Amino acid sequence: MFLFQLRNELWKLFGKKRTYIGFLMFLLAQNAILILFRFSHVPKQMTRLLEINGLSSTGYISILTLGTMMVVLIAYTMLPLYVALIGGDLVAKEAEDGTMRMILCRPISRIRLLLLKWLAGFIFAVTLVLVLGLFGLLFASFWFPWGGLFVGPPVLSFSVYDAAEGLRRYALGHLFMIPKAATIMTMGFMFSCFNMKPAAATILALSLLMISGILEQVPFFSDFQEWFISYHVNVWQSLFDPRIPWWKIGQSMSILIGYNVTFLLVGCTAFHVRDIKS
Amino acid sequence: MISLRKLRKVFGRRCAVEGLDLEVTPGQIFGLLGHNGAGKSTAIGMMLGQVWPTQGEVRVCGFEVTTHRHKALRKVGAIFESPVFYDYLSGWANLEILSHYTAPTSKARIREVIEWVGLTGREKSQVRTYSHGMRARLALAQALLPQPELLILDEPSDGLDPEGIHEMRLTILRLQKELGLTILLSSHLLNEVEQICTRIAVLNQGRKVFEGTLAEAVKQQDWVRLRSDDFAAAAGELQAEGLITESRDGRLVALAPGVGSERLVRLLVERGRPVYEIAPEGRTLEDFYLELMKEKRA
Known part of the structure; x- marks a missing residue:
């Protein structure tokens, strides 16, 4: 029964055109980045950077390097937007449209309904991250050869890996990006459970994330970095460090799980006490 | 239920x-x-x-x-x-x-x-x-x-x-x-x-x-619709005989307790008044609802 209901939630979610905006925009953004990269001076600058560090550029301006570069850019900007959009929609859109009233005249508990919806949102977040990674490799393969992975400033620390290790880091990076997508989605979902418009829920979630990001960047607050959600959601970048700081990743993951549970509990409580009216 | x-x-x-x-x-x-x-x-x-x-x-x-x-x-x-x-x-x-x-x-x-x-x-x-x-x-x-x-x-x-x-x-x-x-x-x-x-x-x-x-x-308290040659005169005679308690709108009379409409007809016919129509006056749900709302507002 639960699986039937989950299938139905996914049916509803993936039946909507707006669910695919994220996928479509990734496609467009990644191809735009690749074209600009290909026909600009960036490859030359990258070659120089590699040569300064005593490395040959051949073999490092590759699918993996370009894929990672695109992922870093998109994970900072577009990914939060699309997962917050879906999270903010999950409950608020149904309440706004009136379908929530149709559902809640059925003998299903509100908590069960919310768990189903959250799970559907989580599956969306996972799919979006995986598609981001796969699209990155696919589109980069149209323009660049297979080879090692090179990552560098300003976002990541300078590192080079052979193709096998590079692919492992790329895959791990995406795996640990899932908690980021899920947390932002859950934040949107929490606001969506309150009596507000879907857009307001999305904007609130993104605003909180941005405020956290701004505070994290202020030098005065560098001692308090661990207090900001933006610090923990971006911990996946550490997977590209020469030595992976597993303790730091583990700490951030447990904090993100805590955030998710808290957001979910707050959302469920707010929704449970709400009156659902036309 | x-x-x-x-x-x-x-x-x-x-x-x-x-x-x-x-x-x-x-x-x-x-x-x-x-x-x-x-x-x-x-x-x-x-x-x-x-x-x-x-x-x-x-x-x-x-x-x-x-x-x-x-x-x-x-x-x-x-x-x-x-x-x-x-x-x-x-x-x-x-x-x-x-x-x-x-x-x-x-x-x-x-x-x-x-x-x-x-x-x-x-x-x-x-x-x-x-x-x-x-x-x-x-x-x-x-x-x-x-x-x-x-x-x-x-x-x-x-x-x-x-x-x-x-x-x-x-x-x-x-x-x-x-x-x-x-x-x-x-x-x-x-x-x-x-x-x-x-x-x-x-x-x-x-x-x-x-x-x-x-x-x-929709039940109307014993109101009867009466059509005769002269409603006012007929109503006056019926009231004088104690068969009705009141009349209104130039067509409705309220029966006195225990009085049936056949007694009204008999009396009017005996007195030579034509009776073109006599029927219980029902009311629609709309009439009832509007009256009820009016009453509550008052």
Whole structure:
């Protein structure tokens, strides 16, 4: 029964055109980045950077390097937007449209309904991250050869890996990006459970994330970095460090799980006490 | 089937429902009347566990809704005004989604209900292509899927054309007759309520101001319509003989207690007055409702 209901939630979610905006925009953004990269001076600058560090550029301006570069850019900007959009929609859109009233005249508990919806949102977040990674490799393969992975400033620390290790880091990076997508989605979902418009829920979630990001960047607050959600959601970048700081990743993951549970509990409580009216 | 006791709901400073007692027994078609904002939808919301009561008790199918919602709503179907669906999905998918919130539903059952409401052939089309009437039928189908014993209909004819209203009315009667359902109908359409309900309750500003059978509501206290050559003179003679207590509107007389209309006719004929028409004066539900509202305002 639960699986039937989950299938139905996914049916509803993936039946909507707006669910695919994220996928479509990734496609467009990644191809735009690749074209600009290909026909600009960036490859030359990258070659120089590699040569300064005593490395040959051949073999490092590759699918993996370009894929990672695109992922870093998109994970900072577009990914939060699309997962917050879906999270903010999950409950608020149904309440706004009136379908929530149709559902809640059925003998299903509100908590069960919310768990189903959250799970559907989580599956969306996972799919979006995986598609981001796969699209990155696919589109980069149209323009660049297979080879090692090179990552560098300003976002990541300078590192080079052979193709096998590079692919492992790329895959791990995406795996640990899932908690980021899920947390932002859950934040949107929490606001969506309150009596507000879907857009307001999305904007609130993104605003909180941005405020956290701004505070994290202020030098005065560098001692308090661990207090900001933006610090923990971006911990996946550490997977590209020469030595992976597993303790730091583990700490951030447990904090993100805590955030998710808290957001979910707050959302469920707010929704449970709400009156659902036309 | 439905039992409300001292039900109260307050939204902020506004009291939407106050001290509402209501009893809907099995097999009834119960009409809930009231102006916009009278508290009908809030009361229905509380029956379905969508609105939390501030005070009081709501029992549906023998179970308290606030604490045993799952058991209370297992055999309940509901339709709301302007039914909303997932427009981008087919009618069939909508039915499957909504029915699974109650219990697993077989394809055969869905097909049967689609046929019952007359949507066969269109069930695979997206709901956005449906007319208002088809949406109303789909709403009925989703309400019937869990094989309910109680149907709660909140303005089911809202937005339908006259033909659609007529069709909905016949369907409600058919549901009661063929499936033996108990039906709670909230409606603005007094004509509709008059034609199908057996018992009604009227709400005004959150309070129940009338509950009774339709016959009780439309019954006029012994008023008789009389047409003679000179109404004023005839009424005067009847009053002098103590057969009527009062007259009004140049056509109505109120019979004195224990007096039948045949005595009026006899007296008038004996006195040589022609009697063109004499008939009990009924009133429509609309007359009753408007009078009641006027009375409450006063």
